[in-house]
Amino acid sequence: MKVAVIGGGRMGSGIAQVFLARGDHVTVQEPEEEAARRRIADGLAIAESKGLADRAEALGRLVMGEVPPDAELVIEAVPEDPALKARVLAAAEASAGEDAVLATNTSSLSIAELAAVLDRPDRLVGLHFFNPVPVQRLVEIVVTRATPPEVLARARGYAERLGKTAVVVRDSPGFATSxxxxxxxxxxxxxxxxxxxxxxxxxxxxxxxxxxxxxxxxxxxxxxxxxxxxxxxxxxxxxxxxxxxxxxxxxxxxxxxxxxxxxxxxxxx
Missing domain, CATH: 1.10.1040.50 (N-(1-d-carboxylethyl)-l-norvaline Dehydrogenase; domain 2)
Structure with missing residues (x-):
């Protein structure tokens, strides 16, 4: 599977790491590329020490760059700034293929409001991971009234692929966990x-x-x-x-x- 993560901070790097550890190809879009790569490499080294990943092999599937058009899943993990997230998601939609699922890792912002800038707001879902991502077992899936069953099913599948437990929450301020x-x-x-x-x-x-x-x-x-x-x-x-x-x-x-x-x-x- 090909995954794109926008934002290479603590959360974005952690999300990238868990997909890499599962054997996926991951592109990370982050201005501070070297810092993000180092965070991911350090995390994979810890996973390797526990027998959960092959660090060198996983890093061979990591690309630093723009969202590729063949990504199946694009996860936005930039700071909790609504305007910034909206701009990032709009650019991601323009880069990704029509069948890609777009996800935001926001911990509290309205999914519907973020989706309002998209041509196809129905394909945006909340995938709220928890810090530290490789350790925390929960993923909060946040859906709107526009979320079709097939997008929810794919979101559940991504969580299960990572060995996470998913809970589904209706789009509302702070969701359930925050x-x-x-x-x-x-x-x-x-x-x-x-x-x-x-x-x-x-x-x-x-x-x-x-x-x-x-x-x-x-x-x-x-x-x-x-x-x-x-x-x-x-x-x-x-x-x-x-x-x-x-x-x-x-x-x-x-x-x-x-x-x-x-x-x-x-x-x-």
Missing amino acids: RLGVLLGLEAVRMVEEGVAAPEDIDTAMTLGYGHPMGPLRLGDLVGLDVRLAIAEYLHARLGPRFEPPRLLRDKVAAGELGRKSGKGFYEW
Whole structure:
């Protein structure tokens, strides 16, 4: 199978890696090609150490460049900027063949609104992967009223091909996972803001008391507090005051304390 991934950051590289590990031919479109290739190669090295991939053979099926016209699946994985995503998807539709499925990895933006720029909005579906992609087993498939059964069936097939479990969610702000996850994360931030408990204790309570693999504050640091704030602001605008970002979250982002990628968030990294 031939797959194109637009965006070679953490998510895009992870998506490319899992398709390469399954034996597919993957094209990655990313301005910083060398950085993206290095991320993918490093990820494949880890997979190889676990017996899950042949790094050299997989890298032989990786191409850095534009979306090829014979790609069966094109996945957009650029930052959560609606205008940017719309431009990227419109360009992808112009490059890809008529039978290609277009997918967006957005974690919260409206699929229908992104699809509005396309000549054939019915072939855009949400394929929401989770970070880190090679480890996380879930793919959230987001469908609109225009999504035909055959596109949904193909989306399910792609998830199953990767050994992932798929859940199907109707297009709505935040879908299922971001809507619930962000709400929990925002309340955890408010608890820190109000002095209810330290971040470490809040996270420990959720991991040991509720069986979460990671507490909401550590997860926020991993995802990026700037990303979490942007999603919260979007959901606040769409769904109301229960998603209003706490002042502490805004202050941390303004101070550059974004989590792991900046070295400091609710934790030191």
